[in-house]
Amino acid sequence: MDFSSLANGFGIVWQNLDYLIWGNYPDGPIGGIVLTLFMSLIAIILSTILGIFAGVGLAVLTGWKRTLLVMLLGFLRAIPILMLIFWTYFLLPVLLNIDVPAIASVIMALALIGAAYIAHAVYAGMIAITHDQWQAAYSLGLKPKQVIIYIILPQAIKMMMPSFVNQWISLIKDSSLAYVVGVAEFTFLATQVNNRSMVYPTEIFLFVIGVYFVMCWSLDFVVTWLTKTMMAKNG
Template sequence: MELKGLEVIYNNLSYMMWGNFLGGIFLTLLMSLAAIVFSSFMGVLAGVGLTVSKGLVRSLFIGVLGFLRAIPVIMLIFWTYFLLPVLFNVDVPAITTVVFALSVIGAAYIGHSVHAGMIAVSKDQWQAAFSLGLSKTQVIIYIILPQALKMMMPSFVNQWVSLIKDTSLAYVVGVAEFTFIATQINNRSMVYPTEIFLFVIIVYFIICLSLDIAVSFLAKRCWFSTR
């Protein structure tokens, strides 16, 4: 990086962090956290539903999850931004539509991961649990699901990292997240795009690496540990 390029980053660091009020890196982190929480919750429910459902309901699960996995994230963001206000007859904030779009698409991928983990658990464990008098719900919550989540945790982390990166697509509806702010700064300077966007890459790398390290750290101490 040239010294002048570093100076541009330093002079605009506060703006990159916060934007005018709620934006920049802080908004990227906020949207990422919300999308991770909502997509994980919905994904677990979808995975359980896909595993235990049969007939028409199962076909419906497969169709909806397949549709969400097939469409581009940027198109779903664009659609929800214009569709949700029409459906609910209210002004839905752009940030809300982005989090919603990322959450449902993330849930589709996580749902299939949970389903794969649940069917990988030996059928003997289902039968042994039922023989102890546990209900189907208890078997899923206390025996099958914990093992499935442990096995699929690397897949979860991959999806969470994708969600963090996909927050950069919020520009399509004018959300002032980190990449949008960096583009604004680059458009003003028109001289140091390499330095500015290399800084963007470094920040995303640090965020994603921190998530990976945090999950690995917690995995050694929590209920999904392999120890």
């Protein structure tokens, strides 16, 4: 291995570190790692909220309403996220006569597909809870909505938290697909740096891999730690 060449390659990373972290900010729009984290965080929050509502819907709805929800979630799980980004960015302005910013289209696509997977995780957690707990809650005089919010849903989410984390990590990685609509996220800027230097792709994309690993591992570590802490407090 040529350590001198490797050092020079990571020198290119160091020289462009500010650009890779936040893009052209403050002279231009923010980008890079900061934008990747921002899009991922918003998508995680939206997908979790939507997924929980959809998961509850799968558990309580019946008839044509449940069938419609199942079909919608199945559609979102079946299509590539790349296609959904294209549709939200190019098709919505035509259909609705509105201008959808590229960043918003990416967040929307990530949130919708993430919600589809989280919904099924929530549903699996809810139906895994024994029927006796539902009946015991009803016997206390609780209404169905109260039973779901205070008894069933907290247990379901706790059981399915590993599935949640897996989906959140997927959203972080899938945010790199934002390049197709010109969003200056981390991978897009790393590719620009590589195209300018042309001779250090290994070092540049090793840095990219390392950054994504740190982001995903940090999320997994924090959620696992918080879950264990909350379980210990609850005895």
